[in-house]
Amino acid sequence: MKESINWIITNWKLYWGDGSFQYLLLAAIIYLIGWKRKKRSVQQVLLYLLAGLLLFICPLTATFIQKCIGETVYWRVLWILPVTPVIALAGAEFPENRHTDFLHSGLIIIFISAAVICANSLLHSGNYTRTYNHQKVPDEVANICNLVQENAQEGAEVCLAADDHVASYVRVYDPSIIMPYGRRTKGSLDQNSRSLYQAINADSPDYGRIAELAADKDCSFISVAIPENFDAAGMESMGYTLIGTVNQYGVFKRMTA
Amino acid sequence: MNLIIKGILAGFWLIIVPAASGVPFLRKKDRYTPGECFLTGYLFLFALAEVMILTTYYLRTSLHILVQCYAAAAGLAALWGIICLRKQAGRLAADIKDSVRGASPYFWCALILIFMQMCILAVYAHFDADDAFYVATATTAVQTDSIFTVNPYTGFSYGNYVPSRYILSPFPIFLAVISQLCGGLHPAITAHTVFPPVFQMLAYMVLYQIGRRWFRNDSMRRGIFLFLAAALNCFTSYSIYNAGTFQMVRIWQGKALLASAFLPLLFFLSLSIVMEEQPEYPWPLLFLANASCCLLSSMGIMLAPLVQGIFLLFALFRFKSPKRLLKGILCCMPSLILGIIYLFVLKA
Numbered sequence: 392m393k394e395s396i397n398w399i400i401t402n403w404k405l406y407w408g409d410g411s412f413q414y415l416l417l418a419a420i421i422y423l424i425g426w427k428r429k430k431r432s433v434q435q436v437l438l439y440l441l442a443g444l445l446l447f448i449c450p451l452t453a454t455f456i457q458k459c460i461g462e463t464v465y466w467r468v469l470w471i472l473p474v475t476p477v478i479a480l481a482g483a484e485f486p487e488n489r490h491t492d493f494l495h496s497g498l499i500i501i502f503i504s505a506a507v508i509c510a511n512s513l514l515h516s517g518n519y520t521r522t523y524n525h526q527k528v529p530d531e532v533a534n535i536c537n538l539v540q541e542n543a544q545e546g547a548e549v550c551l552a553a554d555d556h557v558a559s560y561v562r563v564y565d566p567s568i569i570m571p572y573g574r575r576t577k578g579s580l581d582q583n584s585r586s587l588y589q590a591i592n593a594d595s596p597d598y599g600r601i602a603e604l605a606a607d608k609d610c611s612f613i614s615v616a617i618p619e620n621f622d623a624a625g626m627e628s629m630g631y632t633l634i635g636t637v638n639q640y641g642v643f644k645r646m647t648a
Numbered sequence: 649m650n651l652i653i654k655g656i657l658a659g660f661w662l663i664i665v666p667a668a669s670g671v672p673f674l675r676k677k678d679r680y681t682p683g684e685c686f687l688t689g690y691l692f693l694f695a696l697a698e699v700m701i702l703t704t705y706y707l708r709t710s711l712h713i714l715v716q717c718y719a720a721a722a723g724l725a726a727l728w729g730i731i732c733l734r735k736q737a738g739r740l741a742a743d744i745k746d747s748v749r750g751a752s753p754y755f756w757c758a759l760i761l762i763f764m765q766m767c768i769l770a771v772y773a774h775f776d777a778d779d780a781f782y783v784a785t786a787t788t789a790v791q792t793d794s795i796f797t798v799n800p801y802t803g804f805s806y807g808n809y810v811p812s813r814y815i816l817s818p819f820p821i822f823l824a825v826i827s828q829l830c831g832g833l834h835p836a837i838t839a840h841t842v843f844p845p846v847f848q849m850l851a852y853m854v855l856y857q858i859g860r861r862w863f864r865n866d867s868m869r870r871g872i873f874l875f876l877a878a879a880l881n882c883f884t885s886y887s888i889y890n891a892g893t894f895q896m897v898r899i900w901q902g903k904a905l906l907a908s909a910f911l912p913l914l915f916f917l918s919l920s921i922v923m924e925e926q927p928e929y930p931w932p933l934l935f936l937a938n939a940s941c942c943l944l945s946s947m948g949i950m951l952a953p954l955v956q957g958i959f960l961l962f963a964l965f966r967f968k969s970p971k972r973l974l975k976g977i978l979c980c981m982p983s984l985i986l987g988i989i990y991l992f993v994l995k996a
Contacts, residue, residue, distance in 0.1 A: 405887065405889050406887060406889045406890055407886070407887060407890070408886045408887025408888070408889070408890075409886055409887070410883075410884075410886020410887060410890075411886075412880075412884070412886065412890070432861065432862045432919075435919060435923060435962075438962060439915070439958055439959070439962075442958045442961075442962075443954075443958065446954060446958070456950065456954075459950050459987070459991070460946075460947060460950045460951075464947070466889050467889075467903075467907070467947050467951070468951070468954070469889075469890075469891075470891050470906070470907040470911055470947075470951060471911055471915075471951055471954055471955050473858075473912055473915055474890070474891070474892075475855070475877050475880050475881065475891075475892060476855060476858050476877060476912065476915075478876070478880060479855075479859075479873045479874075479876035479877040479880060480862060480873065482872065482873070482876040483859070483862075483863065483869045483870075483872040483873035483876060484869070486869075486872065498754075499753045499754070499757065502753075502754055502757035502875060503757055503760065505757075505875075505879060506757050506758075506760050506761035506764065506875070506878075506879070507764075509761055509878070509879045509882035509883070510761060510764035510765065510768065510882065512882050512883065513765065513768060513881075513882040513883075513896065514768055514772070516882075516885045517885070518774050518885055518896065518897045519768060519772035519773065519774055519897075520772060520773055520774070520775070521771075521772060521773065522773045525834065525836075525837050525841070526834055526836035526837055526840065527773035527836065527837075527840035527841065528773075528775070528779075528836065529775055558780070559777040559779070559780040560775070560777075560779065560780065562780070562784040562787060562788065562800060562801070562802075562803060563779050563780065563783045563784050563787060563836050564836065565787075566784065566787040566788045566790070566791035566792075566800075566803065567791060568803070569802060569803035569804065570801070570802045570803060571802065572801070572802065573780055573781075573784075573799070573800070573801020573802055574777055574780035574781075574801060577780075577781075577801045578799040578800075578801030578802040578804070579802070580802070580804065
């Protein structure tokens with residue numbers, strides 16, 4: 392029971408992070424209970440919120456739901472709570488209808504300014520970036536895929552081994568490229584594929600080992616981060632030649648393949 | 649094909665067809681708005697997609713057959729909708745004119761903010777590694793003309809393996825279908841540039857409907873409500889788990905659309921149907937909403953009946969009507985059936 396409660400609290404904290412939305416929600420609920428509780432619509436939404444919270448908090452229902460949706464994503468149950476609508480409801484209930492024209496105009500100017508500030512804040516939240524490819528994958532991934540396709544033998548199957556960052560987007564950009572493993576080794580066929588993933592994602596990669604494992608998996612191309620004073624001997628010993636670089640990544644082609 | 653033509657096709661399949669195909673479900677209602685038609689249309693099309701994709705998957709049919717079937721069915725539904733709309737067109741146009749005239753300045757401020765958000769989502773990129781499965785499933789389906797037969801992570805055949813968590817919620821295949829209908833637009837472009845502004849608009853239409861319900865005769869408060877909701881969404885990056893973040897950064901993924909639009913829509917429909925003596929909308933919409941949630945994410949299969957279940961319990965206490973409860977349970981059938989298939993067939 393104690394474990395279950397701890398797990399619920401952890402998920403609650405995960406969901407709200409370091410923001411203050413939970414306090415805003417609480418303030419909205421207090422306001423609605425205190426001043427607007429007689430409205431039927433408010434009663435319904437408050438009851439629903441309470442029921443949703445109970446479902447989330449109650450260890451019995453939590454255990455059942457966790458078994459169905461998985462332990463790691465239990466925080467998603469909080470999606471059923473209409474947090475934004477409830478806060479907005481309280482905010483919209485707040486102002487009185489007695490507006491003078493002057494106050495009305497002032498409020499509109501404030502709202503328009505707030506709209507611009509909000510959009511600007513959203514834009515600079517660190518979530519968005521510009522890309523130079525229409526598919527909107529990281530540009531280095533698009534450039535690596537283009538380089539690989541330019542150097543691929545016509546009609547031959549292209550198999551690329553890459554680190555986790557690149558591997559996550561390669562088949563989003565170009566599904567004709569096959570890979571020995573996907574994001575976080577997902578889809579890997581055997582232990583050698585997983586070993587290759589680990590070797591290529593190591594803090595200080597052993598390039599000889601990477602080339603050996605990639606050759607074993609019939610990879611015609613490798614994309615791996617290389618240092619400035621890169622020694623290609625390890626790669627070349629297995630027939631991989633550097634055909635270009637994209638940012639920190641070196642792209643190698645197996646010439647004997 | 650020219651990008652502009654693909655854009656026009658995207659507008660046709662993602663705005664015109666949903667808006668038109670929603671009309672037949674609302675024709676018995678005295679008055680309905682374009683927003684209601686649009687949302688209802690999506691409920692119908694998503695439910696249709698769920699049924700069609702699951703059927704074609706089990707029949708091992710290729711993607712292009714699915715695309716043709718979906719296009720025919722959605723096209724026919726839209727045509728039927730336009731025929732139904734013919735008699736109401738004048739009234740609807742007059743209503744739109746009145747709504748525009750009667751809208752409060754706060755509503756226009758909200759629209760400005762929502763439009764800016766849509767532009768940001770359409771122009772800028774957000775990298776999400778979950779695309780390695782969701783979008784790659786669509787690109788792989790298009791590349792191989794198949795449905796869930798090739799592993800999107802690698803490009804190798806799934807063989808006998810079944811991606812049990814995902815096949816019952818095949819939203820990535822819907823993405824593949826739409827990208828094909830948009831003149832073969834790359835699924836990644838459809839997901840990252842076309843879907844976000846359309847689904848953002850859809851999410852706010854849901855919020856607008858909620859606002860309309862709560863402030864039926866008060867356009868000023870409706871405008872303030874919508875503005876506050878849009879403004880709050882700009883500040884949701886305090887954690888990566890909340891519904892607001894999912895809406896603002898990766899709404900092209902089924903689970904994000906579920907969290908930001910379809911669970912609130914289910915909440916709204918439950919209030920308007922289950923909790924009303926005289927339901928404002930027909931009961932089948934609740935069934936379609938449940939099926940739509942199933943299409944979007946495996947989470948929807950579980951969360952949709954939770955939302956509906958809470959309201960059904962309230963309704964049971966309030967109306968003491970077993971008939972209403974039975975109707976509600978019937979509306980949860982898609983979730984219940986798929987949930988049982990997942991837990992006892994696929995997972996086992």
